[in-house]
Amino acid sequence: xxxxxxxxxxxxxxxxxxxxxxxxxxxxxxxxxxxxxxxxxxxxxxxxxxxxxxxxxxxxxxxxxxxxxxxxxxxxxxxxxxxxxxxxxxxxxxxxxxxxxxxxxxxxxxxxxxxxxxxxxxxxxxxxxxxxxxxxxxxxxxxxxxxxxxxxxxxxxxxxxxxxxxxxxxxxxxxxxxxxxxxxxxxxxxxxxxxxxxxxxxxxxxxxxxxxxxxxxxxxxxxxxxxxxxxxxxxxxxxxxxxxxxxxxxxxxxxxxxxxxxxxxxxxxxxxxxxxxxxxxxxxxxxxxxxxxxxxxxxxxxxxxxxxxxxxxxxxxxxxxxxxxxxxxxxxxxxxxxx
Numbered sequence: 001x002x003x004x005x006x007x008x009x010x011x012x013x014x015x016x017x018x019x020x021x022x023x024x025x026x027x028x029x030x031x032x033x034x035x036x037x038x039x040x041x042x043x044x045x046x047x048x049x050x051x052x053x054x055x056x057x058x059x060x061x062x063x064x065x066x067x068x069x070x071x072x073x074x075x076x077x078x079x080x081x082x083x084x085x086x087x088x089x090x091x092x093x094x095x096x097x098x099x100x101x102x103x104x105x106x107x108x109x110x111x112x113x114x115x116x117x118x119x120x121x122x123x124x125x126x127x128x129x130x131x132x133x134x135x136x137x138x139x140x141x142x143x144x145x146x147x148x149x150x151x152x153x154x155x156x157x158x159x160x161x162x163x164x165x166x167x168x169x170x171x172x173x174x175x176x177x178x179x180x181x182x183x184x185x186x187x188x189x190x191x192x193x194x195x196x197x198x199x200x201x202x203x204x205x206x207x208x209x210x211x212x213x214x215x216x217x218x219x220x221x222x223x224x225x226x227x228x229x230x231x232x233x234x235x236x237x238x239x240x241x242x243x244x245x246x247x248x249x250x251x252x253x254x255x256x257x258x259x260x261x262x263x264x265x266x267x268x269x270x271x272x273x274x275x276x277x278x279x280x281x282x283x284x285x286x287x288x289x290x291x292x293x294x295x296x297x298x299x300x301x302x303x304x305x306x307x308x309x310x311x312x313x314x315x316x317x318x319x320x321x322x323x324x325x326x327x328x329x330x331x332x333x334x335x336x337x338x339x
Contacts, residue, residue: 025290035289043283044227051205057264059129066132074139077257085112088189090141092164105142115140118200119150122218134258136196152220154182177233191245194238195268201229247272
C-alpha cells in the first residue's frame with residue numbers, strides 16, 4: 001500500500017514538472033520527438049498542431065494497391081494472441097485470416113471484410129488518404145458491417161438489430177441530442193472507437209467543412225467546423241466512452257503496428273486523456289509531449305480519488321466506482337464490483 005501511495009504521489013508530481021529541454025524530451029510509447037511541434041499548445045491550437053503532425057504518412061502507393069494491402073496489414077494490426085481475426089463488431093465466432101476473408105455472406109459469422117469505422121461515404125468514397133488510413137480501418141464481420149451501414153455511432157436499445165449475444169446493436173439513439181438510427185459497439189471497444197474518431201476529426205480537420213457540406217449523413221457526427229469538429233452530442237458521448245473505456249494494451253500495440261506501416265500515429269492512444277486538453281476541462285493547460293509530464297490525472301470521481309495513468313497508458317489507480325477493469329492481452333473486460 002505504501003509503495004502504491006508513493007507511486008501515486010510521484011505520478012501526480014510529474015504533472016507539475018517543467019518539460020525537459022528539447023534535446024532530452026521523449027514522448028511515450030517510443031514516439032521520441034514525434035509530437036514535439038505540439039509542445040506547449042492548448043485547446044484548438046493543440047488540435048491543429050497535432051493535425052499537422054499526424055497527417056503526414058506513407059500512403060502505400062496507389063489507392064488500389066494500398067486498399068488491397070489492407071488484407072495483409074490486418075494480420076499485423078488486428079491479430080489476436082491466438083492468431084485469429086480481432087473483430088470488434090461481432091463475437092459469434094473467431095475467423096481465420098485469408099480463409100474467411102471477404103467473399104459472399106448470408107449471415108453473421110460467414111466472412112470478415114474491411115470496415116471504415118468512419119464511413120467512407122462521409123468523405124466522398126474512394127478518396128486518398130482517408131480511404132486507406134489504417135487508423136480507422138478494422139477487419140469486421142461482413143454481415144454486421146453491412147447492418148451498421150453508414151449510421152453514426154451512438155447508444156440504443158437495439159430494437160432494429162442486435163448481433164449474436166447482443167454484442168453490437170442498431171436502433172433509435174437514446175443519447176440526448178439525437179433521435180436518429182445509430183450503431184452501438186460493445187462496451188469493450190467504445191473507447192477504441194472514440195479515440196478513432198478523435199483522430200479522424202483532428203487529422204483531417206481542414207476537410208471537415210467539405211464533408212459536412214457534401215454528405216448530409218455525416219452531420220449527425222460532424223459540426224462542419226475545424227473546431228470542435230464533432231457535433232455537441234457526439235462529442236459529449238465519445239468523451240464519456242473514452243473515459244469509461246481507457247486505452248488498452250490492444251490499442252497501444254495496434255498503434256505501434258500502424259506506425260510501422262504508414263508512419264503516423266494516433267495521439268489519443270499515445271496520450272490517454274489527451275481529448276481533455278483539446279475539448280475538455282484541460283483546454284487551458286499547455287500540453288507537454290515528454291513522457292515525464294504526459295501522466296494525466298483524471299478529475300472524474302473514482303471512489304473519492306482521481307484515476308491516474310502512466311505514460312504508456314497503464315491505469316495506476318482504481319477504476320470508476322462500480323467497475324473493475326481487468327487488463328489482459330485480449331484487451332479489456334469488465335465485471336461488476338459487489339457493493
